[in-house]
Amino acid sequence: MRIVIISDTRRAYARAVGDFLAWCESRGVTSLPHVQPLHVASWIEMQGREPVAPTVKQHLAAIRHLFDWLVTGQIMPVNPAASVRGPRHVVRSGNFHEVSKLGATTSQSTSVTPMRLAKSMTEG
Numbered sequence: 001m002r003i004v005i006i007s008d009t010r011r012a013y014a015r016a017v018g019d020f021l022a023w024c025e026s027r028g029v030t031s032l033p034h035v036q037p038l039h040v041a042s043w044i045e046m047q048g049r050e051p052v053a054p055t056v057k058q059h060l061a062a063i064r065h066l067f068d069w070l071v072t073g074q075i076m077p078v079n080p081a082a083s084v085r086g087p088r089h090v091v092r093s094g095n096f097h098e099v100s101k102l103g104a105t106t107s108q109s110t111s112v113t114p115m116r117l118a119k120s121m122t123e124g
Contacts, residue, residue, distance in 0.1 A: 013062035020063055033076055035067075040081045057086040 023043050029035055040063055047056045060081065067079040 012058060013065065016059040016062035017066050020059070032070065035080050037080045037083050040084045044084060044086060053087040060084060060086045 020040075020043055023046075024030075024035060024039060027039070029039055040060075043063075044056060044060050047059055064079065064081040064084075067076060067081050070076040071079050
């Protein structure tokens with residue numbers, strides 16, 4: 001099972017890197033040392049319009065790993081993807097909904113403690 005997961009991840013990373021490099025080439029960036037954080041951020045923003053956030057985050061991870069490898073190998077001086085932030089992804093399930101509900105009803109200066117959370121769950 002683990003071998004399959006690693007293989008699937010590598011395949012997904014390879015596809016994401018290939019898509020990014022094709023996108024760069026279509027924008028006139030034909031050499032890896034010319035890739036700037038703005039290029040990576042623009043591509044990630046464009047990706048955010050179609051796939052879901054975890055997929056976009058995986059694409060960004062693939063690009064970061066590529067450039068980390070190039071920096072480690074002294075091919076590039078810095079990783080242009082290092083400063084790029086991916087989309088925010090929040091999973092809401094179980095009691096997390098209760099936490100957000102509690103946060104919406106309390107003032108911002110009031111912290112959500114385990115006791116307040118338990119009290120709100122028994123009240124509601």
